[in-house]
Amino acid sequence: AQKITQTQPGMFVQEKEAVTLDCTYDTSDQSYGLFWYKQPSSGEMIFLIYQGSYDEQNATEGRYSLNFQKARKSANLVISASQLGDSAMYFCAMREAIGFGNEKLTFGTGTRLTIIP
């Protein structure tokens, strides 16, 4: 069974500072994928960034980057130059193969990020 751990239930960060949201995972699979989603107060789930287990470089998408440390089984999200609009819940998730070419996502418990002006 897989497990995703997000140890920071809440974080407060000053606007324009960088922020790192922690995510560790547990899997015995060799091939897996890690995702980060953002859920603002309006409730929708927004895909931010993806890292494949075989990707040699850390993923980046604009101000988002993923600090992938495979040996430590961590996939931390880094947001550079935080903005007020970054205030939201952030979920780390891992793709799990469940056989016959099918997959599912397992989510962490989330981190509520608040950006302070």
Add this chain to the structure above:
Amino acid sequence: DTAVSQTPKYLVTQMGNDKSIKCEQNLGHDTMYWYKQDSKKFLKIMFSYNNKELIINETVPNRFSPKSPDKAHLNLHINSLELGDSAVYFCASSRRTGLKNEQFFGPGTRLTVL
């Protein structure tokens, strides 16, 4: 232009009633999912369908019955609603396989059982 849509957005009902939530995706994806997000924001998969075939059923009470009339639609019917069913239900879709294969989520349906 909506990729994954759900109706209704809000649903308030009495205990014991039966209700349905509808989901449609126009992304051409083969796989669709239902998730439940509880009051603590924990998001857990309930069901997934691939091309109208049930793939995942995560120990959900059999009062919950998903139905996929075609691969663009996945509806969720709930019988005999209970207080504990109050949650936000998200529909999502994805390609069946692929390296990235991110899931696209609908806006959610907030179900309140009184």
